[in-house]
Amino acid sequence: MADAQAIVVEKVLLFPPEKIWRTLTTSEVIAKWLMPNDFAAVVGHRFTFRTKPMGDWDGVVQCEVLACEPPRMLRYSWKGGADSNPAYGSRLDSEVTWTLTPVDGGTHLRMEHDGFVFPGNKIAFDMMSPGWGNVMDAIGRETAQI
Structure with missing residues (x-):
């Protein structure tokens, strides 16, 4: 996204991409490592993450699956916050992209929140x-349980 900052986190996990993909795309498992949700890995699917409200923010993140290429890439919008919530920042209109690349002994997992x-x-x-x-x-911990 132009003129915007991104958080990028990368890690090599000792699992094949298909196994990590299940961790990233199974609603019940996502709830264990992120938040309760109604996710489905289908382009155009609208879903929400729900967490504890903070200030004027209701704790809901509105999302939509923008791209889904199993088991290589998943991208979804991430919209939440409240403009009247200066203690926790203004409304966020962003995207999260997960990229899975096979490497010797596992998968290089990259998350970019832009x-x-x-x-x-x-x-x-x-x-x-x-x-x-x-x-x-x-x-990584949840993938080991699958």
């Missing part, structure tokens, strides 16, 4: 940057 516009989204960017690193670790 679309943070400063100064309005700086608080969200600063809060979510370490959070996505924790999510990547949780994906």
